[in-house]
Amino acid sequence: TQTQVAQQQALSDKQKAELVAAQAQLAELSAQQAQLERAKAEIATLSAQQDELTRAQQQIAQLTAERAQLEQARAQVAQLSNEKQQLLAETAKIAQLTAEKNALKAEAGKVAVLESEMGALAAAKAQAEADRAEMAKLAGERATLLQRVAALEADKDAMEKALSGMAPAAGGAPQIAAAIPTGGSRAVSSFAHAQEANVTAPSAIQTAAVEQQRIVPRDAVIKAEPLAPQMPRGPQAAAPMALAPAVEAATTGGTSLMDSNAVTRLLQQAGIQAQGGVQTEKTSAQMVSYSWDTGTVYGTAEQQPMGGMGQFETMVQAYLSKTGERCTGDFGAIPGMTEDRDGARVATYEIACIMPDGAGASAAIVFHAQDGLFTAIAHEAAMDGMDIAMDVRDAVFTSLLQTKLASR
Numbered sequence: 577t578q579t580q581v582a583q584q585q586a587l588s589d590k591q592k593a594e595l596v597a598a599q600a601q602l603a604e605l606s607a608q609q610a611q612l613e614r615a616k617a618e619i620a621t622l623s624a625q626q627d628e629l630t631r632a633q634q635q636i637a638q639l640t641a642e643r644a645q646l647e648q649a650r651a652q653v654a655q656l657s658n659e660k661q662q663l664l665a666e667t668a669k670i671a672q673l674t675a676e677k678n679a680l681k682a683e684a685g686k687v688a689v690l691e692s693e694m695g696a697l698a699a700a701k702a703q704a705e706a707d708r709a710e711m712a713k714l715a716g717e718r719a720t721l722l723q724r725v726a727a728l729e730a731d732k733d734a735m736e737k738a739l740s741g742m743a744p745a746a747g748g749a750p751q752i753a754a755a756i757p758t759g760g761s762r763a764v765s766s767f768a769h770a771q772e773a774n775v776t777a778p779s780a781i782q783t784a785a786v787e788q789q790r791i792v793p794r795d796a797v798i799k800a801e802p803l804a805p806q807m808p809r810g811p812q813a814a815a816p817m818a819l820a821p822a823v824e825a826a827t828t829g830g831t832s833l834m835d836s837n838a839v840t841r842l843l844q845q846a847g848i849q850a851q852g853g854v855q856t857e858k859t860s861a862q863m864v865s866y867s868w869d870t871g872t873v874y875g876t877a878e879q880q881p882m883g884g885m886g887q888f889e890t891m892v893q894a895y896l897s898k899t900g901e902r903c904t905g906d907f908g909a910i911p912g913m914t915e916d917r918d919g920a921r922v923a924t925y926e927i928a929c930i931m932p933d934g935a936g937a938s939a940a941i942v943f944h945a946q947d948g949l950f951t952a953i954a955h956e957a958a959m960d961g962m963d964i965a966m967d968v969r970d971a972v973f974t975s976l977l978q979t980k981l982a983s984r
Contacts, residue, residue: 940969
């Protein structure tokens, strides 16, 4: 029994020890379970953190992508801004080029007009050259006819003197007398025909001017004083005729007439150098006149009031008629260019006075009307200097078309 008790006691101790061990294990297991729970909690926390990290990484990736897109968009905006600036610059350049193109078109139009005017001037000058050659040819024919007439008259006088000292034979004198006038009449008729041809140079003289282009007989005298004393002339100048003032015109109610400074400015603009300056010949409320000498041509200018543009042709023809009366030889006038622009009218003429010996003088004239004023500007030279006078006249013509003739 004691053995059993001892056994039981030993068993009980063993069980106690096992129980203690089990309790220890249980405590350990509890601790491990607690650790496991903590580990699970940590794992859950780590999982949550991993999820958050994953989400954060996803957000970072998304933000990185969005940032890349923004950078790309910013680059595109910068590029578009640059392109916009380039477009604005190109637009401004296009506008400038368009303005330059329009300006060039305007200049081209002006050039075309000037070329047309130059063509008209060249054609008119060529026509004037042809007319002048025709006049020179007619002058030569006239001189030949004059010599023939003089020879026939000398023969007639000699024959009449011879007949006066001879006894008339039956039927002889009437036959000789009849023969002499016949030849003389033919010569006079030919001379008259030459005079008519000289006046009506068919290729240039217009109907309106023919009435004023008449021949003055050799023995005619100058019926009026020259406009101004003749100034010294250059080697090509001559003065067998005096340029006449046009007819008196009615006052225009205080219109100012040009002064010598206005004439000087016009000549300078035309490139004409007046030796010794412009001289005042006459000045009044109704008429002013000036003169100058270039060394090769002698120039005059006069201005007076004009009632209206309808009087222009009348005053031109009166000027030509008065000048023709002062020619002691054969007088001719050839009209040239006429142009109306900006309320002004400009016309040109070439005139010539041919003496019986073939010498003579010529003049190129510009007639100008504007603002109730009539102006005549002439340049005179010997026959061989007509080209120079015409060139000077053409320069004045061009200047008058480009600028208004200033008054004082």
